[in-house]
Amino acid sequence: MMRRLVQKLAFLEKNPRRVFRALAALGGALLALDALLWIAGVYKNIPVWHGLYGFVMCVALVLGAKAMRHIVRRREDYYAPRATDSEEERQP
Amino acid sequence: MQTLSLLALALPFLGAAAILLLGRLPNPRDIMMIAVSIGTAACVIALLFLYEDGKTHAWTLFALLPNLDVAWHLEPLGLLFAALASALWVITGLYAIGYMRANNEKKQPRFFACFSIAIGSAIGVAFAANLLTLFIFYEILTLSTYPLVSHRETKEAKRGGRYYLAYLLGTSFLFLLPAIIWTWRRAGTLDFVEGGILPGSMGGMEAALLLALYVYGIGKAALMPLHRWLPEAMVAPTPVSALLHAVAVVKAGVFAVLKVGIYIFGAAFLSEKGASEWLIWLACFSILAASLIALTKTNLKARLAYSTVSQLAYVILAMALATPAAMVAGALHMASHALAKVSLFMCAGAIHTASHKDEIPDMAGLGRAMPLTFSAFTLGALSIIGLPPFIGMWSKWRLGEAALSSGQSWGAWAALATLLLSSLLNLLYLLTIPARAFLSGAEKRVAMREAPFLCLLPPCLTALACFAMVFLIEPLGDFLAPLAREPR
């Protein structure tokens, strides 16, 4: 069972766009369901909002962090020898 | 009780004579000393139990001048100090025997005789019924410990001894003596009286000035900036450092400061006139500055010496807060610090005896070879830092509580902040030593190599006492309660 799982994952790893498309399809379906339920009056939430907000904020988060890295990143041994960052990680 | 207290006073002096007589026979001599120390401790502890609050226990030895006797009396603070000095004498005595023999020190008869005299005079200081008696024993204590400090008779030892003598004699003659005379002129007596003898005889400014003379006159309390003798005296053999810098000498200093605060000025008088407010700030400064200097020292004994300077200032801080509760807290801290610091010094000596290492960086990884010594060191350090469940936490707690209820506004905050901050500093300069000793160089397997039994047992005992004392905190508080009583 484990071997088949690994094979599946290896296949997906080689075809990342497939994964992305599957996800996008799932997302689309969710949006549709959300809108349908809203129209049917099952609940009063703002429809579609969670999805858009999640997408936009995540892109903003990553780009913001990327920009921040230009300011805060230093060499790994910046705090050495008083930190473990640049130490060889040898542990029992 | 009179006989018993006189016995407690005289035994150490008689013991010193006996030690000199038996000088050439090491075994009988040392057994003699231990016997005398046990006898003295037994006397003092018997007094501790016989003491009844409300009764006067005061006797005169002889009259010097009209209204001025050489006299002794019993009161809780003095009994506590005497009990500490005599009980720890037994332990440091055992330790000293082990240490002096293991290190082949010379002139042991003189050493042990002076040791005994020092304890005797510490008990004299503890029992003194007036300032003059206290002064006399205080000076005997200085003189009898001078040969101990310069015991090794090297150039360095002599130099350390000279500073020791110059500082302590200098301050006592320049400041303490004038202060005593001043007190005599104002109050007409030098007796220690509950509630003080000075109230009503002088104003706030004058009291503050007089207090300054006392605090700096009692050089043994090592308040900054007159503290340098303490680290300089570290050239002495370690048992001396343990005795001097943890028990007899420095504690005689802070004891005298407390005694002057309680029985000469009176807490109520000090706080009413605000005469000791300046001292709060100075004591806080002394606590923090000495801790910071201790951080920079790599010699173990020097670091411990500065730690002592810092811890003594706690007691002075307690006195400066000038409330009865603070005085009790100060007395408690005197006891808790004595136990913890004597353990640390004895551990330092044990390390020296077993491995001849004095520098802290050299001790990394040594914990594997000397686990017992470093465990005792850890317990002592935890107590001084003020971590639970050791006695040091309680004295700090009480001191903090007293600071908050002292009625000082900024002073209370400063005192509390200092207490907390200094705990952090203590942690940095004390706990790191055993931690590094245990944790560094773990890859190598090392054989156990502890100090001789007599050097090892005493620090372990006192370190355990730091813990055991916690269970005595309530009876101890009750015993010291008379100090916190409003004057009649």
Add this chain to the structure above:
Amino acid sequence: MIPLIAPGWLLLGGACLIPFIPKGAARTSFMLALPLFGMGLLWLIPDGSLAASFGGYAITPFRMDGLARIFCLIFLIATFLSALYAWHLRDSFQHVSAFIYAGAALSALTAGDLLTLFVFWELVSLGSVGLIWARRGEGAWHTGLRYLIWQMASGLLLLGGALFFFRETGSLAFDAMTLQSPSAWLIFLAFGIKAGFPLLHNWIQDAYPAGTITGTVFLSCFTTKLAIYALARGFPATEALIYIGVIMTIFPIFYAVIENDLRRVLSYSLNNQLGFMVVGIGIGTPLAINGAVAHAFCHIIYKSLLFMSVGAVMYRVGTAKATELGGLYRSMPLTMIFCVIAAASISAFPLFSGFISKSPILSESLGGGYWVVWFLLLFASAGVFHHSGIKIPYFTFFAHDSGRRVREAPMHMLLAMGIAAFLCVAIGVYPQALYAMLPFPMGDYTAYDAAHVIGQLELLIFSALAFGFLMLSGLYPPEVRGVNLDWDWVYRRVLRRAFERIGGSVLVLGDKVWGYVLGVWGVVYSVLARFYGPGGLMGPSRAAGSMALWTAILLSLALLFAYS
């Protein structure tokens, strides 16, 4: 009234015995038995408290109620799992440290007064630092020291607060307080340090990646959650907590995105999760507090599971740096599955534990009218998924193949991870069991209604899409080695340098002054020696000279007293 020993005291007692049990199966079985036995005790102990007096203070060394009970339960579960995970370890120092740590944390949970709390609060610090120092080496030493200073600072603030509290009220009872007196502020700050409030948080990200593999699993469970418990007990419905909590959820996620050390990513994420709990406590309605408590409960399981899986990788590969890992699903598929389950839980996927505990907090923030808070929490939720849910498993087990081929994690680690993963799913599927144990009744609350489920799924799927989009378009910042400056730069670099400079010059100055003093004394001494020393004016020998000096002094003394 309580004839049984408290679970925390049991663990502490057990910790003292550990060194005397031979290393190996006997000792590890003993260590596993302790928390199990503790759970039995917990089941037997009724609600109530034990009053005592110590050193003249009325104290309550033991108190059990709903809030303490559920925290005790999860702490015991965490102790068991962490000990199982550490089955292979043969290091007495770590064993004792870990059990002192866990025992002290449990005892602190059942402390009914500030004095007892302080005692165990400090013991928690002392026990836990051992798990960092046990890594050994220069870096771990200094990191542990920094960690210890922070922890001690927290303890000392608590001490100061307790003293003020006693002064103000004459009692030491530890119950709900309001932020109106110095005592409350000091205690609040003390809790705040351990709970990782903004600017007081750096010790988490500094120390946890520096602990030992098994030690960090222990560390991730107790200290911060003890602080959450203390906040829930001492400061429920304190509005400041809402805003503090929101900041805590937001800023760590930026750091988590760019951090390379995966255990540090998890530490930032831990900080963010604490933020959710703090917000829940700050809102303070019964449902919100229940949410915070439930979230702490679930969080301990899935966060320790994450640390376990990353630790297992570290154990096999030797590093936890994203740049060095990747493609490990081939070698460690089971570990990968457990990691993904933990990731799904922390991201709050429906049917996993995080979902059922986070939902009450989010709905209460909306219900309480905190709109902005709700928006930000939603953003933080998406961010959690981004760095803990995707980044951790993706960069460890997928991404570019690092080429490393190692063995699957050892059996005991798999077992510990398996149990934790099972709990994550079980709680997610059947939340009623957890809800029933919460301090307040949950009524008919359910996280599983259409609005919640669909909204949450949408948020997560579109966050994943965003990740995919950024990856495929190459906008995603590549993993690179390096450290990122956080607030701790101020004290690790700036203040340190300043202190070294200033301290150095002060010392030099001090030595100079002392030099002058010595010079003056030398002159005085030589003058005195000329008069009193051998061959001097006042005496033929030193002894006689000093004798003369003393006689003179004593004579003048007597004169002074006689005529004054």
